[in-house]
Amino acid sequence: MLVGRWEGGAAGRLREAAMRLYAERGYEQTTVADIASEAGLTARTFFRHFADKREVLFAGSDELRSRMAAALDAAPAEAGPMTAVGAALDAAAEMLDGFRDHSRRRQALIYATPELMERELSKMASLASSLTAGLRRRGVPEPDASLAAEAGTMVFRVAFEQYVSEGEEAGLGELVRSMLERLPAVTAAR
Template sequence: MARWEPHTKERLARAALELYSEHGYERTTVAQIAARAGLTERTYFRHFPDKREVLFDGGHSLETTLTEAVAAAPEDASPRAALAAGLDALGAGFRGLRARARTRQAVISAQQELQERELIKLASLTRALAEALRQRGVEETRANLLAEAGCGVFRTAFVRWVGDERPETGASAEEIPLAALLREGLDTLGDALTHD
């Protein structure tokens, strides 16, 4: 068992998502999640405080991916280019995860409490992005505006990416690049905001 320990969190997260998707969030218990993962409830609670947080564990690494990429952009990169680098990194981080993102989205959409939690995580992502831009010397209002727009682009692209109009499974679905939708979104928004 010990050699599996590093994957414990991941196993619990997968088991939770499966059960929420199969039986609904409300009807699933922590005991069932732990059992599905072949672990104990005690182990579950060592990793997650409740049955909600297991769905949002990726939030922190999302934030780190985004802000580190913004910080790592060349010193002379424009604020827009730094933002684009951040979105590219986010897109790359979701590569191969569309089916899972899609399942998670369906679970969250079915439950108001989870939608609210998602909004809070996105607001936190926006604040972190604004701070990363300010750290590059971007003036505060401009940094806030770009962060709001950048997270809006992310949300819009993400909804398209997991959207219904594409095949649900199979290699081709997995290869639809979120990164391309993010880039396209950034261009479209810039275009829409400057054409009167």
């Protein structure tokens, strides 16, 4: 029991140390040893929690993808593709809402570092892939499954960018719903 609490504490300390150092020194100039030392831990402990120094900022991605997939799978059978995707987006918003300050700092670091931006885009592609697979399991044919998943992923990305923008006060869930409601208007043929 004590080990589990220590490990969770260690991961959090490492994340915070990394965020501080990346902001102060820059991502490229910060080493795993620097992060571990700043957190009062060893590099060995770092590697028990994270594969590399990029993953410190992306550690929750697997849990996010899992929650989204579960919410999509749990959507009513009669729900259309975008309604099911909306359920997945709601689950993501629920997980991330309330961490605006952390999310702002994290996104600023990602936007400032091409290597991190590449990882962010890769993680978003992984979310879209997971949603596509979930829609296919629900019997949604192609290209509809891919189109709905990609549209949903973009809705989430735009809502998240709005969520972390300065001066924004709306919650992530509210922003996701707002973007989903706007989607038909911006995709309508004119």
